[in-house]
Every structure is written in structure tokens, then in C-alpha cells.
Amino acid sequence: MATGGEGDTFKQDLLHLFKRFGAFVTFKISNLFSLDARSIGAVAGLAVAIVFTWRLLRSPSGSHRRQQKRQGASSSNPGGSAHSNAAVIPSDACSTSDDSRAQNAVDEFFQPVKPTLGQIVRQKLSEGRKVTCRLLGVILEESTPEELQKQATVRSAVLEVLLEITKFCDLYLMERVLDDESEKRVLLALEEAGVFTSGGLVKDKVLFCSTENGRSSFVRQLEPDWHIDSNPEVISQLARFIKYQLHISPYRTERTAANVFSAPSLGQFFGSI
Structure with missing residues (x-):
């Protein structure tokens, strides 16, 4: 089970993401009558990116939960301690990688759209x-x-x-x-x-x-x-x-x-x- 601090961090990241998305959509709505096909496609693609990013933001929590389960199992089996610790390190690396990919996805899709x-x-x-x-x-x-x-x-x-x-x-x-x-x-x-x-x-x-x-x-x-x-x-x-x-x-x-x-x-x- 994820700790309270991890849950709060996830909620803050997700809230920040949707705030940025909301500001972007508000700006687009204010210019609704000047939208062209490319702009409409950008908004649709952005919506898909939000769902994808949300899933990526969830993955670190899942990794932490799996890691804690493995740590609990290793504590009950001292003989397998070295093997279990070796498995934990790649999990942390994957978690960090997921965080990085999620942030990169957010930064990429929220870059200002260059006007035609x-x-x-x-x-x-x-x-x-x-x-x-x-x-x-x-x-x-x-x-x-x-x-x-x-x-x-x-x-x-x-x-x-x-x-x-x-x-x-x-x-x-x-x-x-x-x-x-x-x-x-x-x-x-x-x-x-x-x-x-x-x-x-x-x-x-x-x-x-x-x-x-x-x-x-x-x-x-x-x-x-x-x-x-x-x-x-x-x-x-x-x-x-x-x-x-x-x-x-x-x-x-x-x-x-x-x-x-x-x-x-x-x-x-x-x-x-």
C-alpha cells in the first residue's frame, strides 16, 4: 500500500497537470471561431495525451507497492536477501524512468503551439x-x-x-x-x-x-x-x-x-x- 506522502505527491502532480490542461482548453475556447483543422486536431491529441500521462503518473505508485511486497517477502526469508535486494534496484530505476517519461510527455504536449x-x-x-x-x-x-x-x-x-x-x-x-x-x-x-x-x-x-x-x-x-x-x-x-x-x-x-x-x-x- 502506497504511503500518505506518495499519494499526496501523485495527487498534486495530477492536479497540476489538469490545471494546465484546463488553462489550455480555456484559451482555445476563447478563440473558438478562429480554430482551424490543425488546432482542433491538436486539442484532440492533447486529450489523448492526458489519459496516457495519467497512466504513467500512476505507475510509480504501483511500482512502490510491488517493491514493498517484495521487501516484505525478503524479510521473512533471510536466505534470499541478496537476491531480493537485487530485484528491488531495477524497480526503483524503472520508477524513476516512468517519472521522467511522464514529465517529458507533459512538457512536450504543453509546448506553445506555433501559429500557422x-x-x-x-x-x-x-x-x-x-x-x-x-x-x-x-x-x-x-x-x-x-x-x-x-x-x-x-x-x-x-x-x-x-x-x-x-x-x-x-x-x-x-x-x-x-x-x-x-x-x-x-x-x-x-x-x-x-x-x-x-x-x-x-x-x-x-x-x-x-x-x-x-x-x-x-x-x-x-x-x-x-x-x-x-x-x-x-x-x-x-x-x-x-x-x-x-x-x-x-x-x-x-x-x-x-x-x-x-x-x-x-x-x-x-x-x-
């Missing part, structure tokens, strides 16, 4: 449903309309983020160009990068204009929750009309308004790099 890129994007955009974004300096490597007359190159580092945005946001891309050939070059680059294959973005949502004021006008007409741009003047002009803005700049800039954020790149803002 999609979850980060939704959180960063504050569940915004419409986004407008400039191409030059944000999606494309080029930074001026003159460069687009020669080539258009999609930044591979932002492609994954861009596709995640299209999964739950109405996304519009826009840029100022100097000729029709530049438009064709941009659309071809986006198509070859696979931007149009996800179904969230179509070519009709890539808008072109001939002036910076034209781009600002596009944004105001669309009334997005977020606008992403690399031109500080456009950001400043739209600050009082758009709920949130993201200024992409390789240089550290001062925050011009409470609703304007800044980052060196789209990927770094969403923490994907």
Missing part, C-alpha cells in the same frame, strides 16, 4: 476583408515605372504571404506604368509566379494607372480595410481615409499616424522571414 502563417496574416490584418497593395517595391523587385519597361520580377520571399492574403481577403494590386507593354510584363510575371492559380486573385483585380494620384484614387474608391504602399506621400494622403496602412520601406521611418505601420518588407511584417 495564415493565422499570423489574419491576426496582423485584424481580420480585415479587403486589401489594396502597390506592386513596385512591395511585390516586385523593381522600384520605378521606368524599370518595368525592361523587366518585372516577383519577390519570391513575399509570394507565400501574398497567397495567404488572397485566401481570406479581397485583394487588389495596383501600379503606375508608362506604357501598355509594362502592363503585359507585370501580368506575365505575376502569372508565372503562380499568383493567379490560387483562385483568390484574378487579372481583373490588377489595376494600372498613369499617375500616383490615380493610384490614390483607386484606393479611396475601393475603401479597403488595409492599404500597403512604398510611397510615403501616398501613405500620408490616405491616412485619414483608410482604416489601416502598411508602409514598406528599407529604411527605418517614424510612425506618421496611429493607423500607419511600417516594415522593411511584406514578409518581415508578417514574421515569415
